[in-house]
Amino acid sequence: MAHTQHQHSLTRELACINQVPIFQHLSDEQKVSVAQVTRPVHAAKGETVFAMGEVSQTLYIVNTGQVRLYHLAADGHEQVLRVLNPGDFVGETALFTDEIHASFAAATQTGELCTISRAALTALVKTLPPVALALLQALxxxxxxxxRQATLLAIPDALPRLAGYLQAISGRQAITLTLPMSKQDLAAYLGMTPESLSRKLRQLAKAGIIETVGRRQIGIIAPEKLAELAPE
Amino acid sequence: MAHTQHQHSLTRELACINQVPIFQHLSDEQKVSVAQVTRPVHAAKGETVFAMGEVSQTLYIVNTGQVRLYHLAADGHEQVLRVLNPGDFVGETALFTDEIHASFAAATQTGELCTISRAALTALVKTLPPVALALLQALxxxxxxxxRQATLLAIPDALPRLAGYLQAISGRQAITLTLPMSKQDLAAYLGMTPESLSRKLRQLAKAGIIETVGRRQIGIIAPEKLAELAPE
DNA sequence: CGTGACCTTGAAATGTCTCAAGAGTAGTGG
DNA sequence: CCACTACTCTTGAGACATTTCAAGGTCACG
Known part of the structure; x- marks a missing residue:
């Protein structure tokens, strides 16, 4: 079925390609050759893209929407590994071995994914050096x-962990940022309980370092003070 | 000085190349072209290869010996980031930007390193697809x-963290393994104090899961029991 | 064989986790 | 459109584990 679609037009595929940083610096004809091996996939909000344990030979690139990668522990507890925004990808290990997915992937916002098979991607890397370089850079x-995340989590105290995280995603700027996940997910991501996260955020707010705007937004008021709390 | 050395012979450079997995699957003539842009560096035990804050445009590949990468905190405390054994490399971000080293690198065992400049490496990636693929795989x-390390460290309890680490480096086999670093370094790497590590190791030993052989060796007796303690 | 560093062991203090309940918010259905 | 419901987030108090701090033991090295 996908075959005939490809014959019709490559507009959807090209739309994918054009959004993705990895393929940004390619010439138009190079993009076409990438588009020919790309298969667009629609993901509705809440839909599962792939499940843990599944064997994959595919690279998934998020075009629009958002995808959440998470572990499912034995006790049913979910642990967010990473949040994929447009341009991010997952499945790079499938380039070399039959990857057995170590996580679940579910869309948190409806959007489009581009998929590329292992064989096609390997061929692309071999024939288009810019793709190889872009992939290397992304990796x-x-x-x-x-x-950085690993060294951050090695710190026993919760406050510097949180400070280091906020510093990393704010780019040391005094901006208002939107958290990429819920606070309970963030807590697990930072290796603490939701309760601890809540308390530490309050502590930072009381110190005038941040302010909480709504439920998923945080304003960084004093990046310097954040840097003092963060490691180094 | 390096220039005339290169004219003499490429034996040292080729020795480097031949040891390194990244260049393993190249033809002889491809290896020669890599060797031509490789500069071997000797590192005596305890010698500093590069220091934090230095600007680098170089990829370092460990040929023989061992190199320790570590952070230096404000209080003088050292935090090991990674231990480089033969075949491992550091400096891959130098491929794209002038990397400011975020860590120190010091040889823990006398050995040889191969260095490749950014320009040369970029050229290699573009002209030799196998190099690009090998680099991608390594990354x-x-x-x-x-x-994996990050998800491991997100666990609040020390015992599963240690169990997960031991499981990862033992490959779930019942083998005797040599720790890649001192126990106090390992403790910091696992996000705990040396005291906690000591106690947890004793606990595992008492449970008949491991045995400590000397100061830097650990025998894995019951991998299954280790897997029960480790996450998933 | 001595010296120094590493590792271990012990007891008290601190911080986080757990458990439990209450607020606030978002989304739903009437 | 509003109220309801469900969920997330917050707040509090007690239990627990790990961190500290301190000292002793053991190993490697000169």
Missing amino acids: ADRLKTAE | ADRLKTAE
Whole structure:
């Protein structure tokens, strides 16, 4: 079925490609060759994109919407691993081995995903050096944030962990930011309980460092003070 | 000085290349072209390879010996980020931006490093697809372990954190393994105090799950019991 | 063989977790 | 459109685990 769709037009595929940073710096004809191996997938809010344990040979790139990656512990507790916004991708290990998904992926907002099979992606990397470089850059970036996250979580005290996180996602600017997940998810992500997170946020607010705007927004008022609390 | 050395022979450079997994699957002539842009560096035990804050445009690959990457906190406390064994590398972000080293690197065992400049590495990725693929695989692997490490550290209780770590480095086998760092470094790496680590190791030993052999060796006796304690 | 660093062990203090209940918010259905 | 409901988030008090702080033991190294 997908085959005939591809014959019709590549507009949907190209729309995918054009949104994604990885393919941003390609020429038009290079984008077409990428589009030919891309399969768009629609994901409605709440829909499961893939489940844990499934075998995959596919790279998923979020075009629009938002996808939440999470673990499901034995006690039914969900642990958010990562939140995929437009341009983010998952499944890069499928490039080399049959990846057994270690997590669930569910859309938190309706949107479009682009999928590329392992074989096609390998071919792209071999024939289009810019794709290889862009992928390397994306992986290097993610590696950096993952390693930062790991060193952050190694801190026993909750306050510097939270401060370090806020500093990282605010870019040390005095901006108002929207949290990428609910506070209970964020708490688990930061290795603490929702109660602790709530208390620490209040503590920062009382110190005049942040202000909470609504339920998912936080205004960074004093980035310098945040930096003092964060490691280094 | 390096220039004339290169003219003499590429034996040292090729020795480097041949040891490194990234370049393993190249043809002989491809290896030569890599060797031509490789600069070997000797690192004596205890020697500093690079310091935090230094600007780098170089990829470092460990050929022989061992290199320890670590943070230096304001209070002088050292936090080990990663231990590089032969085949491991650091500095991949230098591929894209002038990396400001976020850590120190010091040799814990005398050995040889291979260094490749950003420009040369970029050129290699563009001209030799196998290099690009190998780099991608290496980054994907590191990403996987880093993300696993992050989810592990998000657990509040020390015992499952330790169990998860032991499980990861033992490969779920009943083997005797050598710790890659001192126990006080390992404690910081796992987000606990040396005292806690000592107590938890004793606890595992009393339960007949592990045994401590000397100061840096641990024998895994019951991998299944370890898996029960580790998350999932 | 001595010295120093690493590791272990012990007891008290602190911080976070757990458990429980109450507010606020968002989304739903009448 | 409003009220209701369900959920998330907050707040409080007690229990617990880990961190501190301090000292002793053990191993590796010169």
